Amino acid sequence: MADLGRRFVAKIERDGGPLPPELAAAFASVPREAFVTDGFQRRDGTWALPGSAGFLESVYQDDVLVTKVAGGMPVSSSSQPSLMAIMLEALDVRPGQRVLEIGAGTGYNAALLRALGAEVTSVDVQEDVADRARAALERAGVDGVRVLAGDGYAGSPGETFARVIVTVGVSGLSPRWFEQVGDGLVVAPVEHAGTHPVLVARQVAAGDEERVVAQVVCSSGFMSAAGPLLARHPRSHPAPLAQSNGDRLDVVAPARWAGALEAARYRDLQYAAGVWHERATQMPLSGQSQNPLVLLDETGTGGAVILPDGSVLAGGEDPARYAREAKEVLDRWEATGRPSTGAWQIRMSLTDEPGTPIWYPAEWELRPRARSHGPS
Ligand SMILES: C[S@@+](CC[C@H](N)C(=O)[O-])C[C@H]1O[C@@H](n2cnc3c(N)ncnc32)[C@H](O)[C@@H]1O
Structure with missing residues (x-):
């Protein structure tokens, strides 16, 4: 494992840049294969099962592992490790903090959060997926993670957290998360122009009103959420086309x-x-x-x-x-000097959907001195 772990960290760093030591230690120590014991879909559509040729090698690539398919579409997966690393770093999690994860999937990201010292509550909308994540965490000997089945829009009612991390593509952020996280960070992939840029968002007080402001951390291509987290809103772009015209x-x-x-x-x-x-x-x-x-x-x-x-x-x-x-x-x-994604300061607005409003990216301003990458 030690050697496999070191090579895995090297692959993640090659694709995503250097990892802070505690994150490198988490990736090197949490056994990813314990979270995919029912196998995953290879890129050619075939299913890789534990014991099949090259299984362990594939598990320790910097690649997404699709673990559940329905109607020909991936509906659960372990995300690409270098993307997980960027999101975990942006979450700025400290030992002892309570973290809410939306999209338990395999449970692997929750185990990494635990290795960083967090107390984790993870929610998945698919009951069988939540059951499997729970079993995987137990198999891997990870305590300090609770997995709940339910729509992540609600978060975990009645509880408070220091951070929220969303590992499924959404069109906006649930106000319930801000009720539970106060002014703590929410890291989430939020639809924009056919992709899911990962935002780091927080609620701030502005006079009498609460505002939600955000910045882009990185690009991503997450699978989309089920339920009200995927509602359309006044600034929704058209869905990406599946076929060329x-x-x-x-x-x-x-x-x-x-x-x-x-x-x-x-x-x-x-x-x-x-x-x-x-x-x-x-x-x-x-x-x-x-x-x-x-x-x-x-x-x-x-x-x-x-x-x-x-x-x-x-x-x-x-x-x-x-x-x-x-x-x-x-x-x-x-x-405007070819602004980078990180140069935008985003202000979010709340939809007026009765019962299930979401905060969606509504206004953008270029932050001074962070505008461009120059010609390339
Ligand atoms: C990319 S996977 C999450 C990866 C996971 N964090 C891991 O480490 O394996 C996305 C998950 O989000 C779940 N999901 C989709 N919509 C959801 C919702 N509204 N609330 C909670 N989970 C949702 C899916 O069932 C799926 O398991």
């Missing part, structure tokens, strides 16, 4: 930059496009390794695609309008 698009603007933006800078552009354009989302396009940014028209079949080299393709019922709007997004991103 690229054959109906024509090139309307040539490459703007000599080379393509690197992946992280392209995500910065995508994020900014979602701030400025309510129809920004993603769709697959042949020849593109990363799903491109699209400003989708109201019919959902046309609009404009902005590629990583700044070229624009457009089609559908009003290509001229969407081509113009794509150019405006590009011009604005350059005029």
